[in-house]
Amino acid sequence: xxxxxxxxxxxxxxxxxxxxxxxxxxxxxxxxxxxxxxxxxxxxxxxxxxxxxxxxxxxxxxxxxxxxxxxxxxxxxxxxxxxxxxxxxxxxxxxxxxxxxxxxxxxxxxxxxxxxxxxxxxxxxxxxxxxxxxxxxxxxxxxxxxxxxxxxxxxxxxxxxxxxxxxxxxxxxxxxxxxxxxxxxxxxxxxxxxxxxxxxxxxxxxxxxxxxxxxxxxxxxxxxxxxxxxxxxxxxxxxxx
Numbered sequence: 001x002x003x004x005x006x007x008x009x010x011x012x013x014x015x016x017x018x019x020x021x022x023x024x025x026x027x028x029x030x031x032x033x034x035x036x037x038x039x040x041x042x043x044x045x046x047x048x049x050x051x052x053x054x055x056x057x058x059x060x061x062x063x064x065x066x067x068x069x070x071x072x073x074x075x076x077x078x079x080x081x082x083x084x085x086x087x088x089x090x091x092x093x094x095x096x097x098x099x100x101x102x103x104x105x106x107x108x109x110x111x112x113x114x115x116x117x118x119x120x121x122x123x124x125x126x127x128x129x130x131x132x133x134x135x136x137x138x139x140x141x142x143x144x145x146x147x148x149x150x151x152x153x154x155x156x157x158x159x160x161x162x163x164x165x166x167x168x169x170x171x172x173x174x175x176x177x178x179x180x181x182x183x184x185x186x187x188x189x190x191x192x193x194x195x196x197x198x199x200x201x202x203x204x205x206x207x208x209x210x211x212x213x214x215x216x217x218x219x220x221x222x223x224x225x226x227x228x229x230x231x232x233x234x235x236x237x238x239x240x241x
Contacts (some may be wrong), residue, residue, distance in 0.1 A: 005207055134171075149232070
């Protein structure tokens, strides 16, 4: 997804993930900030800790962890456009630099203190291998927070909450699970749809009508699945034993 396209329907930090709506009056920007703050708070980050952001996208969470918590962050993504944008934004801050890399999680073997993974797990091919791999990167007491869509029956490569919990426990994690966050993600997706429709004329100068309509349908259907209960979403906090 090109940056100019993303800027016309996401929040200013380009979070292509769910926000947390703690009130009915929150904007998309406020909800995304609330999500990032909650996840980083649950990570229990201390200054100078080494934090890995898996599937970092345009770098919003890594920037927040660096600027607000004093962490040393590594962000990995498979998207060259996201990488270029994240590096540019980082260079413009003038503060501590973030180590953004073009890499998959399978290629990452460095020890870290904390790991975050925000709505990226859904897209991984090897879901069974991800949590065991992350456990090898963390010390005892290390914390990982993962936000992901789930489904009780396997669909669209999404797994169940119970399967994630069991896999994490087998890998050597203590697991805490939030309550359902399905409504938060549905509302986020519906705001993506609203922004795409509001900016349709400008967007059609950037992408084809077919691509724009595909995105509108994808976001709308995903929100419908979350509203109907076919999908759910949870925040998982894993503590290394």
